[in-house]
Amino acid sequence: MAVTRDFSHYVKDLGAGLAHLDLAVEGVSCAGCMMKIERGLSAIPDVTLARVNLTDRRLALEWKKGAIDPVQFVDRLAALGYKAYPFEPVRAEVVEVEQSQFLLRCLGVAAFATMNVMMLSVPVWSGNVTDMIPEQRDFFHWLSALIALPAAAYAGQPFFRSAFTALRARSVNMDVPISIGVVLALGMSIVETFHHAEHAYFDAAIMLLTFLLVGRYLDQNMRRRTRAFAGNLAALKAETATKFISPTEISEVPVAAIAPGDIVLLRPGERCAIDGKVIEGRSEIDQSLITGETRYVAAEPGTSVYAGAMNISGMLRVRVGVAAEGTLLAEISQLLEKAVQARSRYVRLADRASRLYAPVVHATALLTMLGWVALGASWHDAIVIAIAVLIITCPCALGLAIPTVQTIVAGALFRAGVLLNSGDAIERVADVDTVIFDKTGTLTLPELDVVNAAAIPADVLQLAGRLALASHHPVAAAVARASKAVSPLEGIVEEPGQGVTGLADGVELKLGRPSFCNADRMANEILSTDPEISVVAFSRGQDRYVFAVRQQLRPDAALTIRTLVNRGIAVQILSGDREPAVRLAASALGVLAWRAGLTPADKIAHIEDLKRSGRKVMMVGDGLNDAPALASASVSMSPVSATHLSQAAADMIFLGEGLAPVRAAIDLSRKALLLMRENLVLAIGYNLLAVPIAIAGYATPLIAAAAMSGSSVLVMLNSLRARRVGPEVM
Amino acid sequence: MEVLAYLVPLALALGLIGLMGFLWSLRSGQYDDLDGAGWRAITDDDHPMPPS
Numbered sequence: 001m002a003v004t005r006d007f008s009h010y011v012k013d014l015g016a017g018l019a020h021l022d023l024a025v026e027g028v029s030c031a032g033c034m035m036k037i038e039r040g041l042s043a044i045p046d047v048t049l050a051r052v053n054l055t056d057r058r059l060a061l062e063w064k065k066g067a068i069d070p071v072q073f074v075d076r077l078a079a080l081g082y083k084a085y086p087f088e089p090v091r092a093e094v095v096e097v098e099q100s101q102f103l104l105r106c107l108g109v110a111a112f113a114t115m116n117v118m119m120l121s122v123p124v125w126s127g128n129v130t131d132m133i134p135e136q137r138d139f140f141h142w143l144s145a146l147i148a149l150p151a152a153a154y155a156g157q158p159f160f161r162s163a164f165t166a167l168r169a170r171s172v173n174m175d176v177p178i179s180i181g182v183v184l185a186l187g188m189s190i191v192e193t194f195h196h197a198e199h200a201y202f203d204a205a206i207m208l209l210t211f212l213l214v215g216r217y218l219d220q221n222m223r224r225r226t227r228a229f230a231g232n233l234a235a236l237k238a239e240t241a242t243k244f245i246s247p248t249e250i251s252e253v254p255v256a257a258i259a260p261g262d263i264v265l266l267r268p269g270e271r272c273a274i275d276g277k278v279i280e281g282r283s284e285i286d287q288s289l290i291t292g293e294t295r296y297v298a299a300e301p302g303t304s305v306y307a308g309a310m311n312i313s314g315m316l317r318v319r320v321g322v323a324a325e326g327t328l329l330a331e332i333s334q335l336l337e338k339a340v341q342a343r344s345r346y347v348r349l350a351d352r353a354s355r356l357y358a359p360v361v362h363a364t365a366l367l368t369m370l371g372w373v374a375l376g377a378s379w380h381d382a383i384v385i386a387i388a389v390l391i392i393t394c395p396c397a398l399g400l401a402i403p404t405v406q407t408i409v410a411g412a413l414f415r416a417g418v419l420l421n422s423g424d425a426i427e428r429v430a431d432v433d434t435v436i437f438d439k440t441g442t443l444t445l446p447e448l449d450v451v452n453a454a455a456i457p458a459d460v461l462q463l464a465g466r467l468a469l470a471s472h473h474p475v476a477a478a479v480a481r482a483s484k485a486v487s488p489l490e491g492i493v494e495e496p497g498q499g500v501t502g503l504a505d506g507v508e509l510k511l512g513r514p515s516f517c518n519a520d521r522m523a524n525e526i527l528s529t530d531p532e533i534s535v536v537a538f539s540r541g542q543d544r545y546v547f548a549v550r551q552q553l554r555p556d557a558a559l560t561i562r563t564l565v566n567r568g569i570a571v572q573i574l575s576g577d578r579e580p581a582v583r584l585a586a587s588a589l590g591v592l593a594w595r596a597g598l599t600p601a602d603k604i605a606h607i608e609d610l611k612r613s614g615r616k617v618m619m620v621g622d623g624l625n626d627a628p629a630l631a632s633a634s635v636s637m638s639p640v641s642a643t644h645l646s647q648a649a650a651d652m653i654f655l656g657e658g659l660a661p662v663r664a665a666i667d668l669s670r671k672a673l674l675l676m677r678e679n680l681v682l683a684i685g686y687n688l689l690a691v692p693i694a695i696a697g698y699a700t701p702l703i704a705a706a707a708m709s710g711s712s713v714l715v716m717l718n719s720l721r722a723r724r725v726g727p728e729v730m
Numbered sequence: 731m732e733v734l735a736y737l738v739p740l741a742l743a744l745g746l747i748g749l750m751g752f753l754w755s756l757r758s759g760q761y762d763d764l765d766g767a768g769w770r771a772i773t774d775d776d777h778p779m780p781p782s
Contacts, residue, residue: 031769054766104756112749119741136734143738147745 269472292576
């Protein structure tokens with residue numbers, strides 16, 4: 001059956017006869033790749049633009065509309081050696097990009113204003129000790145006001161808005177003392193300048209905003225990068241469905257272009273990419289990615305199938321349903337919603353720090369003012385000194401303490417194969433004392449593997465593999481992978497539901513059910529040893545072989561669990577699979593606490609129990625049924641193979657075959673939390689040194705500026721120490 | 731000190747030009763791909779790429 005690919009869903013019409021397409025490209029890592037791709041594609045006639053973005057690993061293409069089929073680009077890239085697939089940015093990513101650009105604009109405005117205000121401030125500072133005349137000083141102060149006020153009004157928006165939102169919700173975050181400090185400093189400076197006073201704090205206020213915006217931008221940029229990368233991963237999975245465009249014609253279209261009500265064809269060996277109901281055909285489906293249950297389920301007209309299910313034996317026609325039609329999916333979505341609400345109560349470290357910090361600072365300023373009045377100073381002087389205290393204590397370094405560490409650690413995590421979905425996940429992972437693993441797809445690899453490949457002669461494995469290449473059955477696919485065969489045998493005949501037969505050197509070859517190959521006795525021997533194993537038999541003339549196939553544990557699963565236990569972390573397995581299968585995996589990994597046959601609600605209940613007893617739980621899982629449990633745990637991770645829902649619910653996503661990223665995430669996060677706390681102590685300690693000077697009334701703008709930049713630089717340098725974590729952890 | 735009368739506006743104007751330049755570079759997407767931009771500067775345009 002010839003299948004056409006249809007990418008028209010992704011093509012944007014730019015008008016003026018031009019079409020635009022964005023592609024996610026795998027493996028673009030250097031300037032050479034960039035040039036090769038750009039030249040290779042520009043060489044196609046009618047292409048007007050081919051530009052690689054090396055940061056986001058993406059390619060933007062424009063061409064004369066109607067002249068080229070977009071499929072050609074993907075094929076051309078494949079010929080150049082790059083896997084590519086069109087993508088559509090998700091809403092969340094678009095928001096991150098806009099936010100990041102806005103912050104950069106604010107940072108630009110604030111930085112230019114700071115430079116110009118400083119240019120005016122330095123003459124005033126030096127003029128105060130030499131012989132500047134008061135009129136000149138006033139003139140310079142007014143000029144500073146002219147620059148600083150509009151700049152602060154623009155660049156302060158992120159802080160003012162967030163502070164306002166927090167205050168309206170009757171809570172306090174880091175932005176409240178920042179906004180109060182900036183507004184008071186600017187207000188007082190205007191009043192002081194009006195009264196021809198010696199000191200104005202325009203420079204301190206705008207510099208504070210600049211430093212804080214650096215922190216904000218770094219934080220935002222880290223999130224934008226991981227979102228872009230996650231978007232690429234999703235696109236490169238190239239999830240397509242075979243859709244009926246008429247009762248007899250089919251076309252392979254991207255999942256994004258499938259609408260409810262469409263009818264799709266699900267062939268044996270295909271993974272279902274949509275949710276829906278079977279309308280025609282009979283088969284067995286493997287729902288292990290969804291429920292954790294490794295036993296196949298019978299599918300017939302009326303059965304619900306979900307994205308991630310693998311069709312095993314027969315052709316199915318599926319009518320695409322709306323998202324929450326199936327009972328399982330509806331139930332899971334409800335549980336997920338509740339769990340997400342429960343988790344949003346977590347208070348970030350920065351906000352916890354400012355909840356303690358803000359009242360202390362504001363009380364100190366108030367006491368300073370009252371103290372000076374009590375000692376006989378005028379109200380004017382007392383207020384000026386109190387505001388100077390607020391400026392000195394403004395949490396400039398506090399605002400940098402956490403984002404700088406987060407940015408650097410996110411980079412280290414990225415290199416270790418972990419993508420952060422939420423910024424505060426690092427803080428939550430660091431506290432974890434219990435890790436719960438799902439079994440299927442998390443402790444085990446998602447694909448099937450031949451376990452006894454070593455016991456079978458290499459030439460037999462090779463022949464079986466070449467025969468297996470002709471079949472779509474997942475067990476046959478495992479044999480093909482194990483043999484590393486590339487060229488299928490010629491003249492292979494498939495007998496539906498039985499197996500495949502072929503000829504090599506005049507000898508008949510058979511691969512399929514044990515009964516098909518007369519190998520029942522050997523197969524039963526293998527089947528009786530392990531509840532999770534599947535078998536496929538192979539015969540060459542009179543020789544019989546049986547391949548044992550199962551989902552293997554991830555190669556470093558046992559090692560990772562041992563290291564976690566050594567770090568004092570309790571490890572448990574919660575699985576939706578049958579008891580014997582879970583028992584076997586648990587004993588192989590040395591995990592004593594395990595439970596089998598759990599529903600999504602059971603998993604949540606178990607996690608809630610643990611949380612109530614004061615444990616900080618990390619959930620690692622990948623099934624659709626794990627999504628609510630992922631959201632209800634203190635923090636969660638999901639392998640990249642996971643279903644959409646669980647990937648979206650997880651705080652972190654990890655790549656690769658191993659479980660080592662779980663350990664790396666915990667180690668790096670612990671180190672990061674240590675550095676964040678150090679930074680907070682450094683920042684507050686620095687303020688403690690400067691505050692007595694301010695209370696005593698000696699805080700000139702020069703001292704305020706020095707204190708602010710000094711503490712900020714110190715905190716940034718300390719954060720850079722996180723870069724050195726890498727090698728020790730890996 | 732009359733020099734201030736034209737030096738100060740000049741300084742402000744230069745600052746504004748710098749800011750405009752930055753905003754323009756931001757809007758024209760020059761910060762979208764910081765990794766790639768560095769490499770583009772050092773590639774030769776006049777030599778065709780060797781076939782891979």
